[in-house]
Amino acid sequence: xxxxxxxxxxxxxxxxxxxxxxxxxxxxxxxxxxxxxxxxxxxxxxxxxxxxxxxxxxxxxxxxxxxxxxxxxxxxxxxxxxxxxxxxxxxxxxxxxxxxxxxxxxxxxxxxxxxxxxxxxxxxxxxxxxxxxxxxxxxxxxxxxxxxxxxxxxxxxxxxxxxxxxxxxxxxxxxxxxxxxxxxxxxxxxxxxxxxxxxxxxxxxxxxxxxxxxxxxxxxxxxxxxxxxxxxxxxxxxxxxxxxxxxxxxxxxxxxxx
Numbered sequence: 001x002x003x004x005x006x007x008x009x010x011x012x013x014x015x016x017x018x019x020x021x022x023x024x025x026x027x028x029x030x031x032x033x034x035x036x037x038x039x040x041x042x043x044x045x046x047x048x049x050x051x052x053x054x055x056x057x058x059x060x061x062x063x064x065x066x067x068x069x070x071x072x073x074x075x076x077x078x079x080x081x082x083x084x085x086x087x088x089x090x091x092x093x094x095x096x097x098x099x100x101x102x103x104x105x106x107x108x109x110x111x112x113x114x115x116x117x118x119x120x121x122x123x124x125x126x127x128x129x130x131x132x133x134x135x136x137x138x139x140x141x142x143x144x145x146x147x148x149x150x151x152x153x154x155x156x157x158x159x160x161x162x163x164x165x166x167x168x169x170x171x172x173x174x175x176x177x178x179x180x181x182x183x184x185x186x187x188x189x190x191x192x193x194x195x196x197x198x199x200x201x202x203x204x205x206x207x208x209x210x211x212x213x214x215x216x217x218x219x220x221x222x223x224x225x226x227x228x229x230x231x232x233x234x235x236x237x238x239x240x241x242x243x244x245x246x247x248x249x250x251x252x253x254x255x256x257x258x
């Protein structure tokens with residue numbers, strides 16, 4: 001039986017992860033790549049939560065969804081695509097082999113991102129295309145489940161831009177899948193590709209601990225080897241100032257009328 005990877009907004013990079021405590025003495029380029037992976041993990045989690053909460057707040061009465069809510073949903077979905085494509089590039093640089101199902105999702109994200117990056121160049125061909133195709137900025141479909149346990153659901157499709165009459169708006173299919181409230185089963189369709197947004201985040205969430213364990217073993221070995229060569233305490237080599245900060249400063253603002 002194939003495992004279903006389900007994501008509900010959990011941390012992809014845990015608070016105590018080695019990725020947040022990289023040694024100060026680590027090679028700067030490698031450190032930056034792991035920093036980038038950590039940022040992408042946090043951005044993926046944040047975008048998912050914003051998308052889920054916006055969908056839940058808008059509810060099943062689709063006639064009441066505002067222009068900003070519609071754009072906000074699509075922005076969150078595209079942010080997930082952007083970060084998955086960034087993760088793909090980071091793994092390539094780190095020469096990491098990822099699970100095949102995650103690799104397939106990352107490749108779809110690359111295709112979608114490439115389409116959006118070259119949107120203006122694609123418009124002439126898209127405008128002449130025969131038959132149906134994706135909405136210009138993509139369409140997002142999701143499920144709003146009802147009841148505990150779930151007994152029914154409202155399926156929603158959100159798109160932006162003018163309607164030309166030839167767009168396909170695929171609807172997410174909850175049959176046989178785990179569905180959790182308040183909103184779930186998000187999928188983005190754009191440039192003739194469809195990406196389920198939850199599974200790659202769940203796969204990444206489950207795969208990261210193994211990556212961290214491997215990295216931790218490598219760092220300990222590196223510190224031991226470097227300590228022996230340079231006569232430096234390995235504990236000092238593994239010291240970290242951590243990462244991320246918020247700084248505030250107070251200033252006086254003169255009254256412009258004085």
